[in-house]
Amino acid sequence: MSSPKIFLFDFDGVIVDGMHEYWHSSLLACEKYLNSPYISVDQALYKRVPNTFKEIRPWVKYGWEMVLIVHEIIKTENANKDLNKDNFIKNYHQNCQRILKDNSWIAEDLQKILDKSRNYQIDKNFKSWVNLHDPFFEVINFMYELKNKEIKTGIITTKGKVFAEKILKQLNIFPEFIFGYESGTKIKIAEKLTQNYEILGFIEDRKKTLLDIKQNSETSHIPCFLADWGYLKESDRFNLSNEIILINLSNLEELVAI
Numbered sequence: 007m008s009s010p011k012i013f014l015f016d017f018d019g020v021i022v023d024g025m026h027e028y029w030h031s032s033l034l035a036c037e038k039y040l041n042s043p044y045i046s047v048d049q050a051l052y053k054r055v056p057n058t059f060k061e062i063r064p065w066v067k068y069g070w071e072m073v074l075i076v077h078e079i080i081k082t083e084n085a086n087k088d089l090n091k092d093n094f095i096k097n098y099h100q101n102c103q104r105i106l107k108d109n110s111w112i113a114e115d116l117q118k119i120l121d122k123s124r125n126y127q128i129d130k131n132f133k134s135w136v137n138l139h140d141p142f143f144e145v146i147n148f149m150y151e152l153k154n155k156e157i158k159t160g161i162i163t164t165k166g167k168v169f170a171e172k173i174l175k176q177l178n179i180f181p182e183f184i185f186g187y188e189s190g191t192k193i194k195i196a197e198k199l200t201q202n203y204e205i206l207g208f209i210e211d212r213k214k215t216l217l218d219i220k221q222n223s224e225t226s227h228i229p230c231f232l233a234d235w236g237y238l239k240e241s242d243r244f245n246l247s248n249e250i251i252l253i254n255l256s257n258l259e260e261l262v263a264i
């Protein structure tokens with residue numbers, strides 16, 4: 007028997023735009039759980055997502071980095087000046103590591119408080135938490151269409167599985183599986199999946215992840231699509247190898263017009 011066909015999706019920046027939620031939940035994590043002497047959280051901060059945060063988001067790989075970035079943006083000493091975004095992203099990884107060290111933080115603890123902040127909101131007012139996410143309806147429709155064609159869908163995200171699951175349920179999407187950050191790296195997950203599924207494609211907005219998939223001999227056959235509507239760095243759109251295809255919301259349908 008042939009393997010079941012499946013289409014893989016990243017979650018954030020592909021299925022939903024969660025920009026408001028990232029800001030809100032990370033800010034709440036800073037306010038309620040971080041105990042930092044360097045910040046005082048004015049409630050007005052919740053109203054608007056600063057451009058600096060939006061501009062740094064394409065560099066983010068894991069949720070804990072967003073807590074750290076919010077802390078940098080709202081630090082009292084930075085209150086009247088913008089965080090130097092260009093310096094920050096130039097050495098993004100090193101900057102995150104330095105800030106962790108300077109504050110004696112551990113990445114896992116920041117991830118825990120982010121999850122805690124999400125759970126707090128879910129308990130308190132589930133609807134308003136869900137409403138912080140803007141779904142990309144073209145993608146949702148594409149997922150329904152796959153279902154009609156009896157093609158399965160699977161989600162691989164660096165978010166906590168439970169949070170993606172709650173939002174998808176609201177959207178009436180019930181994928182074959184959801185793998186969150188708890189399940190390890192996307193490349194390892196994809197490797198395992200190739201043993202049981204015929205993977206028709208993977209839509210992701212992080213170019214580096216797709217490059218890793220293409221460079222791994224076990225997964226290099228997976229058709230990789232870079233979501234142009236997601237959190238892309240400007241440079242991501244250029245110099246794409248012909249193995250990674252840039253797609254937009256209006257040509258999703260073509261992916262299964264087979």
Ligand SMILES: [Mg+2]
Pocket residue numbers: 016017018019020210211212236
């Ligand atoms: Mg993403």
